[in-house]
Amino acid sequence: MSSTDTSSSVFRPPSAPDAPGNVPALLCQDLSKAFGQKIAVNTLTMAVPTGSIYGVVGPNGAGKTTTLSMATGLLVPDGGRVLVHGIDVWAEPARAKAQLGVLPDGLRTFDRLSGLDLVTYAGLLRGLDRETVIERATQLLHVLGLWEAGTTLVTDYSAGMRKKVHLACALVHSPAVLVLDEPFEAVDPVSAQTIQALLTDFAASGGTVVISSHVMATVQRFCTHVAVIHNGRVLAAGTTGEVAAGMDLDTRFAQLVGAPATREELSWLRPSSV
Numbered sequence: 001m002s003s004t005d006t007s008s009s010v011f012r013p014p015s016a017p018d019a020p021g022n023v024p025a026l027l028c029q030d031l032s033k034a035f036g037q038k039i040a041v042n043t044l045t046m047a048v049p050t051g052s053i054y055g056v057v058g059p060n061g062a063g064k065t066t067t068l069s070m071a072t073g074l075l076v077p078d079g080g081r082v083l084v085h086g087i088d089v090w091a092e093p094a095r096a097k098a099q100l101g102v103l104p105d106g107l108r109t110f111d112r113l114s115g116l117d118l119v120t121y122a123g124l125l126r127g128l129d130r131e132t133v134i135e136r137a138t139q140l141l142h143v144l145g146l147w148e149a150g151t152t153l154v155t156d157y158s159a160g161m162r163k164k165v166h167l168a169c170a171l172v173h174s175p176a177v178l179v180l181d182e183p184f185e186a187v188d189p190v191s192a193q194t195i196q197a198l199l200t201d202f203a204a205s206g207g208t209v210v211i212s213s214h215v216m217a218t219v220q221r222f223c224t225h226v227a228v229i230h231n232g233r234v235l236a237a238g239t240t241g242e243v244a245a246g247m248d249l250d251t252r253f254a255q256l257v258g259a260p261a262t263r264e265e266l267s268w269l270r271p272s273s274v
């Protein structure tokens with residue numbers, strides 16, 4: 001199989017459950033979360049349209065991971081609610097989570113398995129039959145360039161390989177909504193292009209993709225929509241073109257978020273041996 005062949009039916013999302021028109025694929029409404037005195041997410045509202053590739057960007061510590069963790073049922077919010085195709089994640093977690101494929105930040109899994117075993121295990125946990133899951137897991141590992149790793153344990157994978165195998169776990173049950181925390185981090189450029197092609201196909205066939213990223217050029221090129229988060233709130237959201245407002249997203253991001261007013265000179269930071 002070609003490593004860039006993403007045309008298999010394995011990647012087609014199931015049709016979303018019946019819901020009245022214009023219901024967002026993912027709606028975060030007035031979400032809040034504090035860790036002690038630190039307010040990580042502050043009455044944040046974000047509506048992700050069905051079929052979009054939605055980029056969530058923001059400075060370090062802005063609240064992206066906390067938001068995505070609450071959106072996918074991994075972290076209990078202090079306030080607000082999350083609807084996946086109209087289903088409340090916290091009121092009906094099983095139904096809502098059946099719609100979701102999740103790549104969390106810093107995921108710990110059963111890493112003393114081969115890639116094939118780990119993805120197979122993820123598919124079985126999602127209720128797929130063994131034959132289907134092995135077929136899909138095999139296709140995913142080929143497409144993501146992991147098949148050659150064979151029986152190598154995931155614990156012995158490189159960081160990028162681990163990211164890709166966990167992405168395969170998120171995809172294997174062909175969910176309606178994918179929520180991927182920094183999916184391209186540590187991934188090589190060719191694999192990143194393959195993943196982007198795969199996700200673009202997925203969105204074109206009615207699936208919805210939410211990613212967080214720090215790479216503005218990727219977000220600008222790849223995402224149809226973007227939300228800029230700062231201090232736990234949405235500063236700007238809309239189509240990527242609307243948010244970029246005719247600028248590079250990098251420039252627009254710095255304009256929205258603001259650069260530090262002063263920059264300390266690190267006069268001591270010079271090579272001492274020359």
Ligand SMILES: Nc1ncnc2c1ncn2[C@@H]1O[C@H](COP(=O)(O)OP(=O)(O)OP(=O)(O)O)[C@@H](O)[C@H]1O
Nearest residue numbers: 035038039040058059060061062063064065066067
């Ligand atoms: N488990 C936790 N305990 C205490 N504070 C936390 C915890 N998780 C997050 N925070 C704090 O909440 C804020 C938001 O963190 P979060 O990880 O959501 O940011 P982020 O936008 O994903 O950042 P980055 O881009 O660096 O990954 C930060 O100030 C962080 O220190």
